[in-house]
Amino acid sequence: xxxxxxxxxxxxxxxxxxxxxxxxxxxxxxxxxxxxxxxxxxxxxxxxxxxxxxxxxxxxxxxxxxxxxxxxxxxxxxxxxxxxxxxxxxxxxxxxxxxxxxxxxxxxxxxxxxxxxxxxxxxxxxxxxxxxxxxxxxxxxxxxxxxxxxxxxxxxxxxxxxxxxxxxxxxxxxxxxxxxxxxxxxxxxxxxxxxxxxxxxxxxxxxxxxxxxxxxxxxxxxxxxxxxxxxxxxxxxxxxxxxxxxxxxxxxxxxxxxxxxxxxxxxxxxxxxxxxxxxxxxxxxxxxxxxxxxxxxxxxxxxxxxxxxxxxxxxxxxxxxxxxxxxxxxxxx
Amino acid sequence: xxxxxxxxxxxxxxxxxxxxxxxxxxxxxxxxxxxxxxxxxxxxxxxxxxxxxxxxxxxxxxxxxxxxxxxxxxxxxxxxxxxxxxxxxxxxxxxxxxxxxxxxxxxxxxxxxxxxxxxxxxxxxxxxxxxxxxxxxxxxxxxxxxxxxxxxxxxxxxxxxxxxxxxxxxxxxxxxxxxxxxxxxxxxxxxxxxxxxxxxxxxxxxxxxxxxxxxxxxxxxxxxxxxxxxxxxxxxxxxxxxxxxxxxxxxxxxxxxxxxxxxxxxxxxxxxxxxxxxxxxxxxxxxxxxxxxxxxxxxxxxxxxxxxxxxxxxxxxxxxxxxxxxxxxxxxx
Numbered sequence: 001x002x003x004x005x006x007x008x009x010x011x012x013x014x015x016x017x018x019x020x021x022x023x024x025x026x027x028x029x030x031x032x033x034x035x036x037x038x039x040x041x042x043x044x045x046x047x048x049x050x051x052x053x054x055x056x057x058x059x060x061x062x063x064x065x066x067x068x069x070x071x072x073x074x075x076x077x078x079x080x081x082x083x084x085x086x087x088x089x090x091x092x093x094x095x096x097x098x099x100x101x102x103x104x105x106x107x108x109x110x111x112x113x114x115x116x117x118x119x120x121x122x123x124x125x126x127x128x129x130x131x132x133x134x135x136x137x138x139x140x141x142x143x144x145x146x147x148x149x150x151x152x153x154x155x156x157x158x159x160x161x162x163x164x165x166x167x168x169x170x171x172x173x174x175x176x177x178x179x180x181x182x183x184x185x186x187x188x189x190x191x192x193x194x195x196x197x198x199x200x201x202x203x204x205x206x207x208x209x210x211x212x213x214x215x216x217x218x219x220x221x222x223x224x225x226x227x228x229x230x231x232x233x234x235x236x237x238x239x240x241x242x243x244x245x246x247x248x249x250x251x252x253x254x255x256x257x258x259x260x261x262x263x264x265x266x267x268x269x270x271x272x273x274x275x276x277x278x279x280x281x282x283x284x285x286x287x288x289x290x291x292x293x294x295x296x297x298x299x300x301x302x303x304x305x306x307x308x309x310x311x312x313x314x315x316x317x318x319x320x321x322x323x324x325x326x327x328x329x330x331x332x333x
Numbered sequence: 334x335x336x337x338x339x340x341x342x343x344x345x346x347x348x349x350x351x352x353x354x355x356x357x358x359x360x361x362x363x364x365x366x367x368x369x370x371x372x373x374x375x376x377x378x379x380x381x382x383x384x385x386x387x388x389x390x391x392x393x394x395x396x397x398x399x400x401x402x403x404x405x406x407x408x409x410x411x412x413x414x415x416x417x418x419x420x421x422x423x424x425x426x427x428x429x430x431x432x433x434x435x436x437x438x439x440x441x442x443x444x445x446x447x448x449x450x451x452x453x454x455x456x457x458x459x460x461x462x463x464x465x466x467x468x469x470x471x472x473x474x475x476x477x478x479x480x481x482x483x484x485x486x487x488x489x490x491x492x493x494x495x496x497x498x499x500x501x502x503x504x505x506x507x508x509x510x511x512x513x514x515x516x517x518x519x520x521x522x523x524x525x526x527x528x529x530x531x532x533x534x535x536x537x538x539x540x541x542x543x544x545x546x547x548x549x550x551x552x553x554x555x556x557x558x559x560x561x562x563x564x565x566x567x568x569x570x571x572x573x574x575x576x577x578x579x580x581x582x583x584x585x586x587x588x589x590x591x592x593x594x595x596x597x598x599x600x601x602x603x604x605x606x607x608x609x610x611x612x613x614x615x616x617x618x619x620x621x622x623x624x625x626x627x628x629x630x631x632x633x634x635x636x637x638x639x640x641x642x643x644x645x646x647x648x649x650x651x652x653x654x655x656x657x658x659x660x661x662x663x664x665x666x
Contacts, residue, residue, distance in 0.1 A: 032569055033484050034411045034553050035381040035474070040373025047455055048368040049423040049471060053462045078367045090382040092425070092469045122380055129386045131464015136425045138382060138471035141368070151366050220367050236365055 014098060015126065018107035022114050022121035025088055036122035038087060043142040045087065048078040051136035058200070059176055060132075064102045065109025066200040067135065072113050074223065075139035077204035077275040079119075081221040083149040083213025084141025086119035086206060092136040094129040117206055147213055149279070154218040154237035156308035158280035161216075161289070161300050163205045165251040166226050170271020171263060172199030184262040191253035198251075202275035207296045212279055215289040219279035225270040227325055229278055231312050237280075241313035243304035245269065245323060269315070270327050280306055347431060348459065351440035355447050355454035358421055369455035371420065376475040378420065381411040384469035391533070392509055393465075397435045398442025399533040400468065405446050407556065408472035410537035410608040412452075414554040416482040416546025417474025419452035419539060425469040427462040450539055480546055482612070487551040487570035489641035491613035494549075494622070494633050496538045498584040499559050503604020504596060505532030517595040524586035531584075535608035540629045545612055548622040552612035558603040560658055562611055564645050570613075574646035576637035578602065578656060602648070603660050613639055 020031050027037040038045060052071050054060055072089060079086055091110075114120055119139065172195035174181040185192045204221075212219050218237050222229045226248065234240050245265050250258065257263045281289045286302065293300040304313075315323045353364050360370040371378060385404050387393055405422065412419055424443075447453055452472065505528035507514040518525045537554075545552050551570050555562045559581065567573050578598050583591065590596045614622045619635065626633040637646075648656045 029483070033415075035379045035415045035417075035481070037481055038378040038380055040375075040378060042373075045371040045373060045378060046368045047371055047423060047471075047473075049425055049456060050458050051425045051427065051460045051469065053427060053460050053464075055463060056461055082366075082368045084368075090380055090471055092382055092384045094384065094386060094467060123382060125383050125469075127384050127386050127467075128389055129465060129467065130388060131386075131467075132462060134427060134460075134462065134464075134467060136384065136458075136469040138380075138423055138425075140380075143370075148368070148370055150362070 014100065014103060018103050019121060019124070022107065022111045025120040025122060028120060028122045031123060036090070038122065038140055041142070044145050044148060046079060046082050046084040046141035046143055046148055047138065048075055049136065049138040050074045050078065051134060053134045054132035062200055064105040068106045068110035069113050069201050071135035071137050072110060072119070073202045073204045074275060075137045076117055076119060076206055077202060077221040077223065079139055079141035080204050080206040080209045081212065081219045081277045082141065082143065083147060083209055083216070083219065084143035085209055086117050087140040087142045088120050088122040089137050089139040090122050091124035093124065093126045094134040095126065096129060096133065143213060149212055149216050149219045151218055151220050151233045151236035154233060154239050154280040154306045155282065156239055156306050158217050158282050158306040159286050159302045160230070160241050160243060160304045160306060161281055161302055162222065162226065162249065162278050163208060163276045163298050163300050164203065165249045165254065166222070166274055166276065167254050167268025167271050168195050168198035168251050169202065169273035170267060171254055171257065172196040173273065180262055181257060184257060184260065185253070194251070195253055199273055202273065204275055205277045205298055208277060208293055208298045211289060211292040211296055212277060215281050215285045216279035217282055219277060222274040222276045222278050224272050226274065226278065227269045227315065233278060234313055238310055239306050240309040240311050241304055241306050243313055243315045245315050246318040247301060247303045249299070249301040266325055270325060347433065347436060351436050352454060352457070355440065355444045358453040358455060361453065361455045364456060369423070371455065371473055374475070375478070377478050377481060379412060379415050379417040379474035379476055379481055380471065381408055382469065382471040383407045383411065384467060386467045387465035395533055397438040401439045401443035402446050402534050404468035404470050405443060405452070406535045406537045407608060408470045409450055409452060409539055410535060410554040410556065412472055412474035413537050413539040413542045414545065414552045414610045415474065415476065416480060416542055416549070416552065417476035418542055419450050420473040420475045421453045421455040422470050422472040423455050424457035426457065426459045427467040428459065429462060429466065476546060482545055482549050482552045484551055484553050484566045484569035487566060487572050487613040487639045488615065489572055489639050491550050491615050491639040492619050492635045493563070493574050493576060493637045493639060494614055494635055495555065495559065495582065495611050496541060496609045496631050496633050497536065498582045498587065499555070499607055499609065500587050500601025500604050501528050501531035501584050502535065502606035503600060504587060504590065505529040506606065513595055514590060517590060517593065518586070527584070528586055532606055535606065537608055538610045538631055541610060541626055541631045544622060544625040544629055545610060548614050548618045549612035550615060552610060555607040555609045555611050557605050559607065559611065560602045560648065566611060567646055571643055572639050573642040573644050574637055574639050576646055576648045578648050579651040580634060580636045582632070582634040599658055603658060
């Protein structure tokens with residue numbers, strides 16, 4: 001945190017106590033200056049920014065360490081999907097008041113993630129707000145010159161691949177909101193906790209970044225729902241896709257809830273907050289892509305193909321019939 | 334704006350309409366991707382982030398174009414004070430609702446400033462909030478490797494220099510709040526407007542960046558009040574300073590208000606939002622620094638000297654007597 005903006009000395013000392021330990025990069029100048037320096041080392045700097053707002057992207061009573069982790073991880077997820085390695089981040093924290101216990105827990109979670117993802121804090125700003133808590137992060141990545149993976153490179157015939165499982169976070173949010181999933185899983189605390197943790201603490205696929213950079217023709221992260229995000233990728237690439245929804249990877253609890261009719265496929269593929277990587281890979285690279293992904297410890301699944309059309313992707317059921325989706329993605333406005 | 338986060342297609346089209354024209358840098362990919370690329374070109378990338386919140390850093394009824402300009406300029410001011418040239422910025426906009434007229438005016442002001450300061454929009458995020466409007470910007474600069482100007486380089490004997498005039502923005506805020514300055518300037522609309530505009534639309538000194546980089550031993554921008562910010566610069570440099578307050582540059586209206594006792598020196602040097610550059614320059618560089626500053630069209634004034642002590646700077650009146658300041662800077666918490 002630079003300390004030049006509307007901040008009393010009391011807060012300066014809080015920042016020193018809680019956030020300085022996270023500023024391990026020499027370019028952060030121990031948060032003692034007005035700006036940081038990011039060394040490029042002959043690579044391109046990838047820049048992404050994502051904010052999360054209390055009551056919109058996280059819940060008021062979410063634990064502070066998970067709020068911090070989510071704020072950083074939604075950005076790390078973009079860095080990964082672009083084929084880049086994390087280089088650092090700056091943080092803007094809008095707080096109603098200074099609560100030391102809350103800040104300590106927040107900084108603790110943030111620091112653990114900054115270390116484990118090798119993404120140090122470079123600077124930031126703390127402002128007071130009369131409104132909801134907001135955490136805005138701008139994260140940086142490094143990628144070989146010209147090698148960023150765009151949304152726009154998908155080619156007809158490419159396979160559509162997705163990491164991990166889809167729809168868990170939407171189910172987790174349903175539980176936190178006391179929805180139908182809550183009672184359906186009344187006896188299964190472990191399943192509930194798994195789904196909630198998928199909502200609160202996404203697992204960005206940074207371990208896959210180099211594999212994506214090497215083999216993906218197009219990539220983006222799934223944050224607004226698989227259906228809507230694939231639609232965006234197709235539009236950017238001027239192609240369409242045919243998706244076999246039966247192939248969409250689901251977790252055990254999600255599959256069970258699907259089987260019991262507690263949720264439906266549309267809810268899973270249009271629900272937000274997955275933070276998986278969606279990418280396209282040419283047919284002759286699929287095998288090596290899957291192999292290298294397995295080596296990186298990331299599950300990848302082929303869910304369909306890119307087709308030489310323009311327009312929204314087609315989602316087909318197990319019988320090859322088109323499914324009409326009422327909504328493609330989560331929307332707040 | 335990347336369009337991957339909680340954003341419906343309606344908002345995507347708003348972003349395309351209003352913000353795409355600002356994304357003139359090829360690394361912004363016309364805001365059609367999840368991340369931007371910043372080319373380093375062998376220089377260091379300077380990173381700074383500052384947020385402004387409705388009701389805290391600007392007023393609810395401030396014109397949208399001035400809100401946008403202020404959000405960008407407070408960041409440009411940091412870039413300038415570090416001796417760097419603007420390279421671009423990312424924007425996070427937290428909105429209660431989508432108001433096309435407001436957005437058009439906001440983007441209009443932002444676009445004009447982005448052009449005139451050669452600081453293109455690289456990407457961003459728009460989120461909904463039930464709370465106050467908030468604009469968070471992370472701005473980037475470029476500076477020759479290792480040449481960023483720190484807070485920490487001031488040496489005993491260096492002159493303390495400041496650009497422009499000090500205290501106008503605090504007087505402008507007083508007027509907007511209906512304070513004592515309002516009635517004191519009842520007959521002088523031009524003076525009122527000048528002071529208000531100094532609060533709403535700071536004039537960052539980016540034209541001075543190369544001169545600062547060349548000659549300043551330490552620098553920072555004055556955003557929280559000259560007294561408090563100089564205290565921070567001295568602490569970072571492990572020195573103190575002796576300031577002749579009679580030398581602190583004031584505008585005509587501010588000087589007149591001082592003369593009439595409507596305001597006092599303490600209010601001016603502890604008031605926030607000046608966004609001038611405070612720097613230290615060694616005695617043998619002061620002449621060429623002032624000359625080059627004049628050539629860049631920026632007024633600079635020597636207000637005192639760095640002294641070989643540690644502790645808060647001393648502020649002296651015209652008779653050489655120390656002034657005790659009750660507060661050093663503006664504080665929101």
